[in-house]
Amino acid sequence: MEQKKPSEIRAALAQPFAPEDLEWRLQATSKDKTRGMAVPYVTNRAIQTRLDDVVGPENWYNDFKPWHGVGKKQAQLCGIAIHFEGRGFITKWDGAEDSDIEAVKGGLSDSMKRAAVQWGVGRVLYSMDTVWVGIEARGDSFVIKDTERKKLDEAYLGMLKRLKLTPAVPGGTQAQLMATAPQGGGPKETVPKTQSPGGEPQVQENPGPEQSDHSTQKQQSAVSASGASSGKTTEFPRRKEPEYEYVVESAQIQNGMNSKSTTVMLRDRDGKVLKAFARGAHEDLAPGTLLTQVKISLKKQNTVVFNFLESYEITASGKQAA
Numbered sequence: 001m002e003q004k005k006p007s008e009i010r011a012a013l014a015q016p017f018a019p020e021d022l023e024w025r026l027q028a029t030s031k032d033k034t035r036g037m038a039v040p041y042v043t044n045r046a047i048q049t050r051l052d053d054v055v056g057p058e059n060w061y062n063d064f065k066p067w068h069g070v071g072k073k074q075a076q077l078c079g080i081a082i083h084f085e086g087r088g089f090i091t092k093w094d095g096a097e098d099s100d101i102e103a104v105k106g107g108l109s110d111s112m113k114r115a116a117v118q119w120g121v122g123r124v125l126y127s128m129d130t131v132w133v134g135i136e137a138r139g140d141s142f143v144i145k146d147t148e149r150k151k152l153d154e155a156y157l158g159m160l161k162r163l164k165l166t167p168a169v170p171g172g173t174q175a176q177l178m179a180t181a182p183q184g185g186g187p188k189e190t191v192p193k194t195q196s197p198g199g200e201p202q203v204q205e206n207p208g209p210e211q212s213d214h215s216t217q218k219q220q221s222a223v224s225a226s227g228a229s230s231g232k233t234t235e236f237p238r239r240k241e242p243e244y245e246y247v248v249e250s251a252q253i254q255n256g257m258n259s260k261s262t263t264v265m266l267r268d269r270d271g272k273v274l275k276a277f278a279r280g281a282h283e284d285l286a287p288g289t290l291l292t293q294v295k296i297s298l299k300k301q302n303t304v305v306f307n308f309l310e311s312y313e314i315t316a317s318g319k320q321a322a
Contacts, residue, residue, distance in 0.1 A: 003085045004055070012054040014120030016160050018170035019153040021046050022125075025300075029135060029142060036135040038144055038152060042122040044112055049171060050121055051080070059083040062115070064108055067095055078111035080119060092118035127163065131155045141298040244290035244315050249273060251285040264309065266291070276307040290315040 004012070023043060026036040051060045063079040074097070081091040094117070096110035117123050133148040144152075160167055249265035262282040267273045276296055278285075293313040299306055 003059075006084055009054060009082065009084070010120060013050065014123060016124045016165050016167045017042060017046060017050075017122065018167045019156050020170040021168075022156065024144060024152055026135065026142065026144060030132075033137070033142060034135065035132050036142060036144065038131050038133050038148075040125050040128060040152070040156060042113070042116075042125070044109055046171075047113065047116045047121055050116075051082075053171075055082055061089075062112060063091070064111070076108050076111045078108065078115040080112070080115045082119070094118055124160070124163070124165065128156065128159055139297040141300070143298070244292055245269070245294045246291045246312075248285050248287055248289040248291065250287055251282065253281045253283070262309075266294075266309075274307055276309040278309040284314060 021042070022040045024038045024040050027039045029036040051057075060080065060082045063081065065077045065079075067075045067077050075095050077093055077095040079091040079093040081089040083089050092115060094111060094114035096114055113122075131152060133151060134145045135142045136145050157167070246266040246268055249267050251262055251264040254261050254263060259279065260281045262278045262280065262285060264276055264278065264282070264285050265273055266276060274296075291312045292315050293311065295310040295312070297308050297310055299308040
């Protein structure tokens with residue numbers, strides 16, 4: 001990649017992201033819980049892609065250092081170094097406290113976002129005016145209504161127009177409007193508790209629900225027995241499918257500093273896949289395991305929204321489920 005001038009690098013790094021590449025979260029809600037204040041943010045993946053596109057993967061790197069504050073939570077410092085011709089690598093640093101959920105990983109993620117702002121990446125988002133949108137209850141939390149995405153995009157583009165800035169070409173996936181409100185609001189689901197993993201799970205960047213192209217196959221209830229001339233069909237008995245809400249696609253046990261957690265990918269009967277976290281090591285969540293009485297709630301740690309697997313029952317597992 002041809003080395004750009006420093007002024008060109010700064011301008012390219014600071015170019016506003018396309019609205020399609022932004023994600024939004026709730027920062028506050030109204031007293032009646034019908035409206036919420038939405039704020040945009042950029043994911044670490046978008047930051048990495050921006051650095052690759054502007055200076056090339058070989059011309060930047062990040063570095064992390066733990067920082068210990070006396071009487072305070074531990075924190076992580078991130079430095080993003082960029083190579084400039086004739087000057088070598090120049091590093092800019094910023095930091096963030098460890099999160100309560102998978103503490104070190106949360107601190108690393110947040111510190112990199114802040115270090116990127118030092119280079120101008122996503123800094124324009126701090127110029128956004130307050131945007132209030134319609135929200136709806138989902139489990140124990142509140143989320144931005146899907147129909148509000150157009151309003152959010154228009155507000156963001158309006159801000160860029162006022163600043164006479166042009167957004168970059170879209171390079172990401174339209175964000176899912178999944179964000180929780182501050183503690184204290186929202187109706188609670190009354191799902192019978194069965195096996196309960198317990199408190200808060202470990203979480204990684206930007207975890208939230210993920211879509212899949214999987215689809216469930218439908219059985220034909222009848223096939224032609226004697227050909228088109230007879231017009232008769234023979235009813236074959238359907239195979240009785242086990243009752244379940246989710247099937248485990250994969251599960252991974254992670255070791256934290258003081259505890260363990262389980263990251264699990266769950267597929268529902270419509271083929272949609274979501275990622276959830278549970279506290280502790282759940283060896284029973286093997287691939288192919290069928291789950292019922294599943295209770296999943298949205299949780300928030302700093303700016304990260306994730307699915308928390310609160311409880312479940314196992315219908316079948318392993319080979320039996322297949």
